[in-house]
Amino acid sequence: MTKASEENSRLPMASRSIIRTGRLPRLPWKNGAGTTREVAVFPGGSGPDSFRWRISVASIIEGAPFSTFPGVDRHFLVATPGTIEMTIPEGTAILTFGQSVSFPGEDEVAVQVLNGPVSAVNFMTDRTAxxxxxxxxxxxxxxxxxxxxxxxxxxxxxxxxxxxxxxxxxxxxxxxxxxxxxxxxxxxxxxxxxxxxxxxxxx
Missing domain, CATH: 2.60.120.10 (Jelly Rolls)
Structure with missing residues (x-):
């Protein structure tokens, strides 16, 4: 890949940041069923319906349905030791530390904690962009x-x-x-x- 094509393939923030996740405030999920810490959105300052990509870290303490995000693809990673069961349209998935699953944001998805609580990294991308x-x-x-x-x-x-x-x-x-x-x-x-x-x- 040439230097020009590398630059055109990037969607970086305006400047590099190092975020200490534990210092971020907890915010309610879109549906109010849990809490999350918002790490970054691109472009900076974007709202919940205008980002190209978004990173957050959810605290999963008990079973709950996920919020829906139409038009968004979600990439979900169990980031701390523990085990959860996710119910997605294709069935169920058992995820442990370091394992991930991707799914459309409009899908109805729920989670149950089998061994936790756990923290999970959510990476969301606007499918149209x-x-x-x-x-x-x-x-x-x-x-x-x-x-x-x-x-x-x-x-x-x-x-x-x-x-x-x-x-x-x-x-x-x-x-x-x-x-x-x-x-x-x-x-x-x-x-x-x-x-x-x-x-x-x-x-």
Whole structure:
């Protein structure tokens, strides 16, 4: 991929940020059935019906139906130890730490906690504007993030940016327009990717 095509395939924030999830305020779900912490929206300042992508971290303490988001694709990751059962139109899915599922935001989805509570990372993309994906992987050493990376969440281990910022479990880095390289130590991470619909995602 050329430099120009890499730039056209990105949907980054205006500047890089490191978010300590535990310091964010809890907000009610759209349907009032649970709470979440909003991490980032793109473009910055977008509302619940105008974002291209959105990242939040939900606290799942007990069974509840999910809010619906018509026109949005949802990528849902269990980010802390525990087990949940999700009911989706195709059936049920048992998810444990580090496992994820994707589904259309208009689907009727519910969750039951089998071993918890758990925290879950929700990555949502506006289907008309862009596509998205989550990737969980184990990494160590110096790693350059792909151009399509919108954000990274630390699940296990630690990392340090090239300018000295440190990340631990449940810290989230949202990427700005500059490329990012981090030094990881015995880490498990989830990267969230977003790219405009007129471009192809390069693995």
């Amino acid at each position: 862009c596509s998205g994906a989550q990737h969980v992987q184990r990494v160590s050493g110096r790693v350059a993030l792909k151009a399509s990376t919108a954000a990274l969440v630390m699940l296990v281990g630690s990392a340090q940016t090239e300018d000295g910022w440190k990340l631990g479990p449940m810290d989230i880095l949202t990427c700005g327009p500059e490329s990012e390289t981090l030094n990881f130590t015995a880490a498990t991470i989830c990267t969230m990717h977003a790219w405009p619909n007129n471009t192809a995602f390069a693995e």
